[in-house]
Amino acid sequence: MTGAKKWAPLVLFILLGSALTYGLAKPESSTIKSKMIGLSVPSFTLPAAIPGRPGLSSADLATGQPHLVNVFGSWCVPCMAEAPQLKQIADAGVPIVGIAVRDKPENLQRFLGRYGNPFRAIGADDSSQVMMALGSSGVPESFVVDGQGRILQQQIGPINPEDVTGIVAAVKGAR
Amino acid sequence: MIAEAGLAALWLGAALCALQLVAAAFAVAGKADLAGIVRPVAVAQAVLTALAFGLLIWLFVQVDLSVALVFENDSSEKPFLYRFAATWGNHEGSMLMWVTILGVAGAAVALFERKLEERTLLATLGGQAVIGLGFYAFLLFASNPFARLNPVPPEGKGLNPLLQDPGLAFHPPTLYLGYVGLSVAFSFAIGALITRDVGPSFARAMRPWVLGAWIFLTLGITAGSYWAYYELGWGGWWFWDPVENASLMPWLAATALLHSVTVLATRDGLRAWTLMLAVIAFSMSMVGTFLVRSGILTSVHAFAVDPRRGTFLLVLLFLYIGGALALFGARVGTVREGARFDPISREAGLVANNLLLSAILGIVLVGTLYPLVLEASTGTKLSVGPPYFDAAAGPLALILVAVMATGPLLRWRRDNLKPLLKRLGPAAVLALVALIAVKLAAPAISALSLFGLALAAGLALASVAPLWRRNLLRTPLFVWGMVVAHLGIAVSLAGMACDSSFTAEKLVAARVGETVAIGPYSVTLDAIDPTFGPSWQALQATLLARRGDGDTLTLQPQARTYWAPPTDTSETAIHTAIDGQLYTVLGKQAADGRWQLRLWWKPFVTLIWAGGALVAIGGALALVGRQWRGRRKPAEAWA
Amino acid sequence: MKRLLLAFALVAAPALADSDLPPAPLANTQLPDPEQEAKAKALMETIRCLVCQGQSIADSDAELAGDMRAMVRERIAAGEKPEAIRAWLVQRYGSWVSYEPPFDRVTWLLWAAPVLFVVIGVLIAHSSFRRRRA
Numbered sequence: 002m003t004g005a006k007k008w009a010p011l012v013l014f015i016l017l018g019s020a021l022t023y024g025l026a027k028p029e030s031s032t033i034k035s036k037m038i039g040l041s042v043p044s045f046t047l048p049a050a051i052p053g054r055p056g057l058s059s060a061d062l063a064t065g066q067p068h069l070v071n072v073f074g075s076w077c078v079p080c081m082a083e084a085p086q087l088k089q090i091a092d093a094g095v096p097i098v099g100i101a102v103r104d105k106p107e108n109l110q111r112f113l114g115r116y117g118n119p120f121r122a123i124g125a126d127d128s129s130q131v132m133m134a135l136g137s138s139g140v141p142e143s144f145v146v147d148g149q150g151r152i153l154q155q156q157i158g159p160i161n162p163e164d165v166t167g168i169v170a171a172v173k174g175a176r
Numbered sequence: 177m178i179a180e181a182g183l184a185a186l187w188l189g190a191a192l193c194a195l196q197l198v199a200a201a202f203a204v205a206g207k208a209d210l211a212g213i214v215r216p217v218a219v220a221q222a223v224l225t226a227l228a229f230g231l232l233i234w235l236f237v238q239v240d241l242s243v244a245l246v247f248e249n250d251s252s253e254k255p256f257l258y259r260f261a262a263t264w265g266n267h268e269g270s271m272l273m274w275v276t277i278l279g280v281a282g283a284a285v286a287l288f289e290r291k292l293e294e295r296t297l298l299a300t301l302g303g304q305a306v307i308g309l310g311f312y313a314f315l316l317f318a319s320n321p322f323a324r325l326n327p328v329p330p331e332g333k334g335l336n337p338l339l340q341d342p343g344l345a346f347h348p349p350t351l352y353l354g355y356v357g358l359s360v361a362f363s364f365a366i367g368a369l370i371t372r373d374v375g376p377s378f379a380r381a382m383r384p385w386v387l388g389a390w391i392f393l394t395l396g397i398t399a400g401s402y403w404a405y406y407e408l409g410w411g412g413w414w415f416w417d418p419v420e421n422a423s424l425m426p427w428l429a430a431t432a433l434l435h436s437v438t439v440l441a442t443r444d445g446l447r448a449w450t451l452m453l454a455v456i457a458f459s460m461s462m463v464g465t466f467l468v469r470s471g472i473l474t475s476v477h478a479f480a481v482d483p484r485r486g487t488f489l490l491v492l493l494f495l496y497i498g499g500a501l502a503l504f505g506a507r508v509g510t511v512r513e514g515a516r517f518d519p520i521s522r523e524a525g526l527v528a529n530n531l532l533l534s535a536i537l538g539i540v541l542v543g544t545l546y547p548l549v550l551e552a553s554t555g556t557k558l559s560v561g562p563p564y565f566d567a568a569a570g571p572l573a574l575i576l577v578a579v580m581a582t583g584p585l586l587r588w589r590r591d592n593l594k595p596l597l598k599r600l601g602p603a604a605v606l607a608l609v610a611l612i613a614v615k616l617a618a619p620a621i622s623a624l625s626l627f628g629l630a631l632a633a634g635l636a637l638a639s640v641a642p643l644w645r646r647n648l649l650r651t652p653l654f655v656w657g658m659v660v661a662h663l664g665i666a667v668s669l670a671g672m673a674c675d676s677s678f679t680a681e682k683l684v685a686a687r688v689g690e691t692v693a694i695g696p697y698s699v700t701l702d703a704i705d706p707t708f709g710p711s712w713q714a715l716q717a718t719l720l721a722r723r724g725d726g727d728t729l730t731l732q733p734q735a736r737t738y739w740a741p742p743t744d745t746s747e748t749a750i751h752t753a754i755d756g757q758l759y760t761v762l763g764k765q766a767a768d769g770r771w772q773l774r775l776w777w778k779p780f781v782t783l784i785w786a787g788g789a790l791v792a793i794g795g796a797l798a799l800v801g802r803q804w805r806g807r808r809k810p811a812e813a814w815a
Numbered sequence: 816m817k818r819l820l821l822a823f824a825l826v827a828a829p830a831l832a833d834s835d836l837p838p839a840p841l842a843n844t845q846l847p848d849p850e851q852e853a854k855a856k857a858l859m860e861t862i863r864c865l866v867c868q869g870q871s872i873a874d875s876d877a878e879l880a881g882d883m884r885a886m887v888r889e890r891i892a893a894g895e896k897p898e899a900i901r902a903w904l905v906q907r908y909g910s911w912v913s914y915e916p917p918f919d920r921v922t923w924l925l926w927a928a929p930v931l932f933v934v935i936g937v938l939i940a941h942s943s944f945r946r947r948r949a
Contacts, residue, residue, distance in 0.1 A: 006939075007508055010452060011501035014459075017541075018494055021463075024472045024548040025486050031474075033557070033865060036909050076834045103834035103878065128839040129882035136907035138865040139879070410874040417869055476868045519944045527943055531936035535929070542928045546916075556921060559863050561871070561914025568929040681856070683845050746876070767837045774843070 032157045035136025035144075042070075042150045043134040047124025050101040051109050057098050057124030063150030067175035069095050069168065070144040071120070072137050074102045075112035080141045083159035084116035090165055091119035095172045099123040102132050102140055143168070147175035179243050182231035183322040186272075189224035189279065190312035192217050193305050196282075200302030204295060204370060211294070214301050215286040221308070222276075222283035229263075229276040232321055236263040241332055244325040245269060251334035251740055253711045261344040262335045267469060267479040268321035270348060274465070275311050277356040282308065285360055291381035291806075292364075299370040303363035310492040318488050334711065334740035343403035347396060351423060354393025355461045358430055360385040362458035365451045366500060369507045374447050379440035380806065382454070384799055386437055390430045391795040397423055398788030409746045409761045411679070411776050413784060416565045419477035421544045422464030425537050429457035432533040434795075435526050443588060445523050447511050449530055455504060459497040460537070466493055472548055518590040525583035532576040539568045570624045577631045577669060580662055581638035603641065607634030621677045628673035635666035653801025661794025668787025674780040685770035695777025697721045697758055699731075704762075704771060712738045714747070717762040717771065721751065733762040757781050834878060841888040842881030848892075855888050858897040861914040862887070862904060871914060 037043070042059050049056040062068055069090060073080040091097050099120040101109055109123070126132055135144060135152070143156040145168065153175055156164065196217045203211035235243050237259050239252045249266045250259055264270040282304035289297055315321075364382045368374045400423070405413040414420065433453035439446045469479050470486025517523035543565055547558045585599045597604075611630035614621060639662035642655060682694045691700040702718040714736040721729045731749035738745065751758040756779035763772025846852040859873040864880040872880040872887075883904075890900050904912050916922045 006448075008505045010456075011498065011505050014497055014501050017463075017545075018490070018498070020545055020549045021466065021472070021490060021493070023552045024545070025470060025483060025490060027552040028472060028483065029474065029548065029551050029557070033908055033911060036905075036907055074834055103836045103882075105835045108835050127836055128885055129879055130886060133883065133886065133904075133907065138908065408874065409876075412874055415869070415874075474869050476870070478868075517944065524940075524944060527940055531940055535932035535936050538932045539929050542925065546922075546925050550921060554921060557909055557911035558916055558922065559911050559914050560916050560925065561861065561863070563861050563915035564925070568926075572929070572933070681845070683843050685844060744876075763843060764838065766843070767840075772838070772843045 033138045034157065035138075035152070035155050037136040038152050038155055040152060042146055042152060045124075045131045045134060047100065047126055047131060050099075050104060050123040050125035051106050051113070054118075054120060055122045057100065057122045059150060061098070061122065062146050063148070065148040066096060067145070067147045067153075067172045069097045069172055070100065070135075070146055071097055071141065072100045072102060072126075072132055072135070072143070073141045074104050075108040076104070077140045079159040081112075081116055083141055083161075084119075086160040086162060086165050087119040088117050089162075090160070090169055090172075093165075093169045095169055096121050100126050100131055102126045102129055145171045145175065149176075178231050178235060178240070179322040179324060182228045182235070183320070185224045185228040185231065186312070186316060186322075189221050189228065190309065190316060192221040192224065193279075193308040193312055196221060197302055197305035197309060200298050200305060203298045204302060211298055214298055218279075218286040218301050218304070219283045222279035225272075225276045225279040229272050232269060232272060233260060233263045235322075236260065236269075239332060241330075242324055242326070242328045243321075244323045245321050247325050247329055247332050249333065249335055251332040251711070253740065254335060254340070255710055257342065257345055258335055258340050262339075264348050265335055265339045265344055267481055267485075268315075268319045270352070270479075271311075271315055271319050271469075272321050273349070273352055274356055275308070275315055277352050278304070278308055278311060278359055281357055281360050282363075285363075285385070289381060291377060292367075293371070293373050293377070296364075296367045296371045296373045296378065299367035300360075300363045303366035304359065306366075307359055307363070307496060310495065314485075314488050314492065318485050331740075334738075336741065337712070337736070337738040337743045337745050338407060340711075340738075341403065341407060343399065343407070347399045347403055350392050350399060351396030354389050354391070354396050354430075355423070355426060355464070357385070357389030357392060358426055358458040358461050360389065361430075361433060361454040362500065365454035366503065369451060369503050369511075372507065372510060374440075374451065374511045376441050376444050379437045379450065383434070383437045383441055384803060386430065386434045386454075387795055387799040387802075390427070390434050391792050391799065393423070393427050393430060394788060394792045394795065397427060398785050398792070401788070402785045406748050406750060409748050409774070411681075411759055411778065413675070413781075416540075416543070416560075416562050417475050417477060418473040418544050419464075419468050419475045421540050422460075422467050425460040425540055426457050426464060428533050428537040428540070429453055429460050432530045433457050435529055439523060439526050443517075443523060445517065446526070446530075448508050449527075451504060451508060451511070453530070455497070455500045456537075459493075459500070462489075462493055462496060466490060467544070473544070517588075520586070520591045520593060520596065522583060522586040522588045522591070525579060525586050528579050529576065529583065532572055532579065536569045536572050536576070539572070540565065543568070566624065574624070574627050574631055577635050577665065580665065581631070581635045584642045584658060584662070585638065599641065600638065603634045603638035606637050607631060610634070618677060625673040625677040628669050632666045632670040632673065635669070636663060639663045639666060652805060654798040654805065655801075657794045657796070657798025657801055659794070660797060661791045664787045664790025664792075664794055666787070667783050667790055668785075671780050671783025671785075671787060675778055675784065678779045679781075680777040682773075682775040684773050684775070685766040685768075686773050687770050692773065692775060694775040695756070695758070695779070696723050697777065698723075699758075699760070699773075699775055701771065701773065707734070709736075711740055712736045715762065717760075717773070719749065719760055719773075721758060721760075723753075729758075731758070731760050733760045735762045735764070752782060755779055838878065838881040839885035841885040843884075846888050846892050851891050852888075854897055855891040858891070858900060859884055859887055862901070863912050863914055865908065865912065 042062050044059045046058040047056050097119045101123050141159050145153045147153055154171055196214060199210040199214045235246055236250050239250050241247050245268050250262045264273045286301060368378050401413045436446045436450040436453055440450045466489040467473055469481045471481045471483055543560045546560055550556055550558050581603055582600060607630045610633035614626055614629050639659050643659055680695045682692055684692050686701045688701055691698050700720045702720050705716050707714050707716045714734040716732050716734045719731040721731060729751050731751055733749040734747040736745050736747055746761050749760045759776040759778055761774040766772055860871050862872045864870045864872050864875040864877055866877050866879050867875050872883045887900055901913055910917055916925055918926050
């Protein structure tokens with residue numbers, strides 16, 4: 002048997018073992034980041050989710066004013082956890098708009114009554130269409146959008162207290 | 177007390193395993209006085225590990241909540257079968273089962289192996305002990321099943337509802353008997369490489385162990401596929417999921433091995449191939465164990481594990497597989513190569529068989545690991561699923577089926593093309609006829625399914641061809657085994673092709689009283705009622721199905737909610753007819769009070785698992801047939 | 816705190832999965848045109864569910880999977896080609912969302928592997944045979 006054939010299996014295994022070691026050292030991340038970051042918000046129009054706040058469309062995000070777009074639902078537990086942070090961000094002068102995914106008006110009103118309403122507009126996304134168009138894979142997620150409607154950054158999961166200053170700075174720094 | 181006894185038994189078993197290794201090493205090196213204790217120690221080790229496993233089962237059945245593992249996975253509300261099977265429905269318990277089977281396999285070799293030359297046998301038991309030590313260490317230091325819990329909680333968390341099924345009692349044990357049973361072949365190869373005893377008698381000794389493990393592995397995979405099919409509620413039976421692939425890869429290697437070992441036994445050929453495949457088969461088992469328990473791959477099947485355990489297993493992999501392959505590289509050169517053979521010969525057919533199986537194994541391995549390596553090196557997330565595996569492995573599998581049809585009709589050493597084509601003629605003609613007929617009947621069928629059906633027909637005829645013009649009562653049992661096993665592949669392939677091409681699906685939102693047509697059946701939603709069981713409550717639909725003028729059948733699919741742990745599952749209701757299955761699922765209530773129903777008519781889908789069972793039966797016939805023949809005609813070569 | 820919230824979120828995941836609204840109409844109903852439905856089904860079986868552990872959207876009970884199915888069916892019914900829908904999803908979520916890996920700079924090896932194995936196999940086979948007497 003030639004030398005190459007004798008040792009080839011061992012060499013191949015060392016390659017395989019290295020691949021496994023590499024994979025173990027740098028494990029897969031479980032979050033799926035949106036690939037729309039850096040691109041314009043896709044065009045959409047959503048009806049108002051509750052009486053008392055207007056609906057949301059992509060045109061509203063391209064008026065020259067940067068926004069924080071929060072994708073949430075009243076049925077989502079971490080969304081309750083991030084409500085104080087959203088209030089902080091709104092109080093700092095950042096305009097926040099919401100996309101309510103798969104929600105009923107009465108449940109939404111109860112949620113907002115209980116946890117506060119930092120939103121200037123809330124669009125009703127009953128079948129997750131706009132959520133998908135943004136490249137978001139769950140709730141809650143937040144997007145920093147600049148004045149031209151370009152997505153600058155994405156926050157996956159609830160906004161934690163330590164993230165607040167960064168987000169406020171990102172929106173204020175955008176044009 | 178019992179938990180401590182179990183742990184003590186494990187420690188003792190590990191100590192005896194170390195003793196087995198030392199004694200075997202000395203015996204092989206020449207100190208014959210220690211040789212006598214190797215076998216009894218191997219048996220004692222197995223007894224102790226089996227005792228530990230038995231004690232763990234006892235703890236689960238009794239729901240001893242002072243043991244952490246029992247708390248995590250069991251609850252007193254469960255019926256006996258699930259308390260029993262919950263023992264291995266978790267990482268630590270199934271790892272203990274793994275180590276128990278490893279020990280028992282070694283003991284079986286020590287007790288029953290008579291054909292192997294003494295020094296090689298001792299080296300084999302030494303190899304078994306080397307493997308055992310690493311996994312004992314893993315169990316004792318990183319996966320202790322007997323860890324206690326203080327204070328003792330009032331009730332256990334319960335078993336994952338998806339696992340609360342008779343399948344759990346059957347699928348893991350058979351799978352592990354196969355998976356871990358391949359360690360014997362691995363140890364045989366190590367033994368043979370150490371003592372340089374590779375030849376027909378070695379192969380004849382190794383063959384039954386390979387066959388035994390392979391039969392269980394075939395049964396385990398078939399059972400797992402059927403379980404997923406009726407449990408998950410969408411009619412799929414294979415998903416190229418990483419954990420499924422982890423069980424397929426050892427099977428592919430073991431199939432190649434069992435063919436190689438016969439060539440070695442009868443023609444003294446394929447020595448290096450046989451040794452290599454024996455090492456690869458169990459190596460794939462170990463790689464699979466690593467993949468499933470290290471957490472590096474996402475899968476519904478994966479155990480909840482942490483990377484520390486993964487690192488431990490990875491070290492074991494490097495030691496064992498690296499060691500075995502290094503030994504192979506160092507020693508295989510001194511193994512005298514067997515007789516060469518002609519490009520048209522049965523040996524050549526079996527080499528083609530080995531190469532195709534190895535290529536398919538390689539494809540499955542690359543496809544499973546590529547996303548992992550790609551993300552680790554470039555950060556890009558990728559998914560590799562059925563479109564890749566079907567396109568890459570599918571055609572090779574079909575070529576393999578053609579080789580399978582031709583192989584048994586080839587003569588050993590040297591054959592001629594024209595007589596071969598004459599023998600193959602009827603099967604080839606049947607395949608061609610089937611091809612045309614199916615294409616005419618179903619013009620939209622996919623190429624893979626079309627060729628699959630045609631080749632299945634051809635293979636079915638070709639697999640019974642060796643029986644042609646033979647006195648059936650005097651045909652050796654192992655020839656029947658080959659015939660039945662190859663026929664099983666043809667049957668399974670036909671089932672797969674039918675399922676992917678001719679399944680009819682209906683997804684409807686129905687009111688009570690409404691009738692839906694699906695395939696040859698008309699199904700009426702008769703009622704929706706609440707019902708309950710030992711640890712769940714459910715909404716049950718009563719469906720009345722009628723086929724033409726036949727009797728009305730009742731099917732009752734359920735949408736279940738378990739409370740410990742809180743999970744929603746759906747229980748399918750399946751009716752099996754002679755020509756297919758009616759598969760029904762109850763979904764959620766839709767907006768206007770209608771009920772979501774999913775109905776499938778799957779023609780000939782049962783052939784998939786019937787074929788799998790046939791393959792296992794064929795293996796069993798071959799195993800028994802060889803053992804009988806070995807006793808009656810010890811030194812005969814198979815013509 | 817972040818870790819606690821994350822743990823909380825993970826524990827709360829089952830609650831995340833169930834919203835108040837029923838599934839979208841086309842999530843669990845077939846398109847009337849069987850050819851279109853077949854195209855939609857073939858596509859759905861190769862799109863990965865974003866919130867599951869390794870399932871296609873055709874095989875998943877998750878709500879988002881249902882919404883994705885509804886979207887696929889709507890678009891196929893409107894006449895869009897399956898490949899265009901796949902491309903739209905990949906544009907948003909990356910190659911991960913498609914079970915059919917692309918053929919590009921980083922994945923060419925994946926597609927080349929089967930060919931490579933066959934070539935190596937033929938070479939090995941060739942070296943095993945003795946020469947046939949003419």
